[in-house]
Amino acid sequence: MSVNVQPLHDRVIVKPAEKAEKTAGGIIIPDTAQEKPQRGEVVAVGKGAKRDEPMTVKVGDTVLFGKYSGTEIEIEGEKYLLLKETDIFVIL
Numbered sequence: 734m735s736v737n738v739q740p741l742h743d744r745v746i747v748k749p750a751e752k753a754e755k756t757a758g759g760i761i762i763p764d765t766a767q768e769k770p771q772r773g774e775v776v777a778v779g780k781g782a783k784r785d786e787p788m789t790v791k792v793g794d795t796v797l798f799g800k801y802s803g804t805e806i807e808i809e810g811e812k813y814l815l816l817k818e819t820d821i822f823v824i825l
Contacts, residue, residue, distance in 0.1 A: 743782040747773035
């Protein structure tokens with residue numbers, strides 16, 4: 734999966750994982766109680782904040798990020814998150 738958008742500097746575009754709609758026991762979770770996803774797949778990466786500091790993440794990486802990090806954006810009808818690289822905690 735890729736997008737035709739190039740983030741600037743140390744920005745990363747992430748496709749968030751789907752929200753859990755059911756518990757392991759099969760109970761349906763209402764929209765108001767669903768947790769915001771904290772995992773996603775990197776679909777576009779900027780060139781880095783400085784020339785001598787390349788980006789750590791790359792397209793295709795699965796990452797964990799802060800619960801309230803980033804800005805929600807919509808590209809071609811799909812929802813993505815625009816994050817700074819420092820908002821990403823772990824590459825899985």
